[in-house]
Amino acid sequence: xxxxxxxxxxxxxxNVSQLAGxxxxxxxxxxxxxxxxxEVYNQAGLRFTVLPDKCMDIAxxxxxGVNLGFTTKNGLIGNQFFNALGQEFLYHWGxxxxxxxxxxNTGEANIDQGLTMTEHGRIGSVPxxxxxxxxxxxxxxxxxxxxxxxxxxRVMGSHLKLSRRISLGLNSTSLxxxxxxxxxxxxDEEFMLLYHCNFGFPLVDAGSRVIRSPATVRxxxxxxxxxxxxxxxxxxxSTAREEQVFYHINPADSxxxxxxxxxxxxxxxxxxxxxxxxxxxxxxxxxxxxxxxxVGLEPSNSYILGRKGERENGTLPVLAGYGSVRxxxxxxxxxxxxxxxxxxxxxx
Numbered sequence: 437x438x439x440x441x442x443x444x445x446x447x448x449x450x451n452v453s454q455l456a457g458x459x460x461x462x463x464x465x466x467x468x469x470x471x472x473x474x475e476v477y478n479q480a481g482l483r484f485t486v487l488p489d490k491c492m493d494i495a496x497x498x499x500x501g502v503n504l505g506f507t508t509k510n511g512l513i514g515n516q517f518f519n520a521l522g523q524e525f526l527y528h529w530g531x532x533x534x535x536x537x538x539x540x541n542t543g544e545a546n547i548d549q550g551l552t553m554t555e556h557g558r559i560g561s562v563p564x565x566x567x568x569x570x571x572x573x574x575x576x577x578x579x580x581x582x583x584x585x586x587x588x589x590r591v592m593g594s595h596l597k598l599s600r601r602i603s604l605g606l607n608s609t610s611l612x613x614x615x616x617x618x619x620x621x622x623x624d625e626e627f628m629l630l631y632h633c634n635f636g637f638p639l640v641d642a643g644s645r646v647i648r649s650p651a652t653v654r655x656x657x658x659x660x661x662x663x664x665x666x667x668x669x670x671x672x673x674s675t676a677r678e679e680q681v682f683y684h685i686n687p688a689d690s691x692x693x694x695x696x697x698x699x700x701x702x703x704x705x706x707x708x709x710x711x712x713x714x715x716x717x718x719x720x721x722x723x724x725x726x727x728x729x730x731v732g733l734e735p736s737n738s739y740i741l742g743r744k745g746e747r748e749n750g751t752l753p754v755l756a757g758y759g760s761v762r763x764x765x766x767x768x769x770x771x772x773x774x775x776x777x778x779x780x781x782x783x784x
Contacts, residue, residue, distance in 0.1 A: 459474070471514045478607065478608060488564045491559055491564070495532040496532070505531070508529060508530055510529060533634060535634065538627060538628050541742060542629070544741075546744040557588075559586060562586040579604075580604055583600065583601045596625065600615050611768070617760060619758060625757075628738045628752070631715070633708045633733050635733065640730060645670060647776060656683060673724055679724075681722070693709070708765060710765050711763055717735070717737070739751055
């Protein structure tokens, strides 16, 4: 069916918020109290929540009423509970559709050159500067754009800035995240960046499977190596099941890559598509443990060995003084298995 023009749509609604828009809210209860959020929705049935107080990350995400993401047993927790020490990450991490990790560290907590590196870094708890919502008509499309910037800095040390723009249209079944990481110091700076995309029930369930573009798969741990042949299978939750982590390494000449979860019973899937030239690794977290039941598909610029481990491995990324690097992430849905065949690896 031919989509309606702007004029035709406006003739049929009292207010465009009937079809698409952004609602600004603030949580008032429990550990999330005081956290601001933008609830975004469009005519296609895509709904998600952006957290300007937490790196403009994405909490809940659904499509036509079906949940796509994973929320940990901790739930959403405000920044006032953040603690960078030791294993405290596991006590405050809420999961979500997208949790940005970095910029000094991804992976386990460690001590690197005398500096304490918290698990998966600090950037995910940094509020956005100048958070802004833009929405309006562009021709016959009603566009929504959310922008903001987060800075991670240390006196007598590094100063990195992550600028983020999230955008989608009236009938989009995906959202686009455009990020730029800048080094605001003259000296080269080592940095790590991980897009922790977490898929959950009912999308993740027994019989669902992981689908990705061509890549080489490797196990991160001995437990993962034992189950390497079943990396793409999703089993029922089990109390005794240990988590597994795999690496999917894209071909060296890749410009774009994707990975997602498809549930044949729902005839629905969700995916992450990303710039493989700047994010050459996909970290695959398969957690079939009861109550922690999720699949993480996480584009990364490193092997998430922790900053110390990455340095020792010779794979710690470096950003030149006053330099910058761009990243593009697409989070979207496969509405029916036939749509998967149309997914390509061209530049997004």
